[in-house]
Amino acid sequence: MGEADGLRKRLQAAIDAFKDERIRWFVGKSRALVDSGLISLEKMDQLVRYLMRDEMERHLILRELEADGPLTARELSERTGVELEKVREHLHVMCVVGEVVRQGEKGGEPAFALAAPLREIMEERRICPCETVVALLHRLIGLWEEGGGQVGKGA
Amino acid sequence: MAREREFEPLIVAFCCNWCSYAGADLAGTSRIEYPTNVRIIRVMCSGRVDPVFVLEAFKMGADGVLLTGCHPGDCHYIDGNLKAEMRARYIRMCLEEIGLEPERFRLEWVSASEGVRFAQLVKEFTETIKRLGPSPLRRRERG
Numbered sequence: 001m002g003e004a005d006g007l008r009k010r011l012q013a014a015i016d017a018f019k020d021e022r023i024r025w026f027v028g029k030s031r032a033l034v035d036s037g038l039i040s041l042e043k044m045d046q047l048v049r050y051l052m053r054d055e056m057e058r059h060l061i062l063r064e065l066e067a068d069g070p071l072t073a074r075e076l077s078e079r080t081g082v083e084l085e086k087v088r089e090h091l092h093v094m095c096v097v098g099e100v101v102r103q104g105e106k107g108g109e110p111a112f113a114l115a116a117p118l119r120e121i122m123e124e125r126r127i128c129p130c131e132t133v134v135a136l137l138h139r140l141i142g143l144w145e146e147g148g149g150q151v152g153k154g155a
Numbered sequence: 156m157a158r159e160r161e162f163e164p165l166i167v168a169f170c171c172n173w174c175s176y177a178g179a180d181l182a183g184t185s186r187i188e189y190p191t192n193v194r195i196i197r198v199m200c201s202g203r204v205d206p207v208f209v210l211e212a213f214k215m216g217a218d219g220v221l222l223t224g225c226h227p228g229d230c231h232y233i234d235g236n237l238k239a240e241m242r243a244r245y246i247r248m249c250l251e252e253i254g255l256e257p258e259r260f261r262l263e264w265v266s267a268s269e270g271v272r273f274a275q276l277v278k279e280f281t282e283t284i285k286r287l288g289p290s291p292l293r294r295r296e297r298g
Contacts, residue, residue: 003291004291004292006254007253007254007255007291007292008214008292010252010253010254011210011213011214011253011255011292012214013253014210014249014252014253015207015210015211015214018205018206018207018210018249019207027206027241027242027245028238030241030245031237031238031240031241045244045248048245048248049248049252052245052248052249052252053252056252056253
């Protein structure tokens with residue numbers, strides 16, 4: 001993947017992410033939240049950066065699955081440049097919320113595909129922040145008892 | 156003989172209707188010269204500018220994006236420019252994340268009486284973008 005191609009893909013992922021309700025809500029409310037004293041500007045920056053990165057990575061994955069799915073976590077990691085463990089975590093979250101489904105295997109690894117046309121997934125993302133909630137539960141309290149953010153070591 | 160042409164950046168400027176656009180207009184009517192690299196898009200308020208607009212401009216090949224609004228406290232809609240300020244913060248953050256220089260995006264306050272300032276700002280920003288070079292996303296121009 002060339003430099004410009006990679007940049008173009010990341011930019012598209014950022015555009016997709018900024019259209020999602022989960023990012024828009026934080027960006028829209030950030031000033032009010034900071035002014036209220038509930039959170040410092042630095043903390044808000046950290047939070048938005050963390051969410052933005054997550055959402056951009058998920059959109060990179062969704063676009064790759066749309067173009068060439070089904071793909072394994074390893075293939076997705078190579079194509080998107082996102083760390084393998086992060087890809088696995090994103091896939092787990094997206095499976096839980098029903099955006100992605102497991103579809104067969106490739107070289108002994110589970111392959112994943114979109115659960116619905118990308119347009120429908122995007123529309124749903126514009127109104128529903130459930131991935132954020134699932135990801136937070138996953139990271140904070142260990143939604144899946146074993147693995148702590150990793151989807152089955154062999155996946 | 157083919158000569159290497161100097162890079163002329165393409166800059167998209169979002170100007171608010173009440174202050175910055177009037178400032179740009181004043182620069183024009185006062186015959187103050189400034190680079191022709193800027194393409195102005197008039198919006199009713201800088202707070203109307205969605206981060207997606209800025210990112211789309213980069214996607215379509217803009218080398219730089221300038222967002223101008225009323226000075227804090229002067230917004231026609233009370234706090235639209237303050238909302239824009241927060242968004243600008245996240246736009247810069249986003250550009251860093253994707254690997255595009257955050258200096259390609261700039262937010263500035265320009266009032267309706269600041270024609271000279273508007274012209275100066277465009278000159279400075281054009282120089283900054285010239286230093287940075289063409290956006291990697293810009294389509295190759297045919298010579």
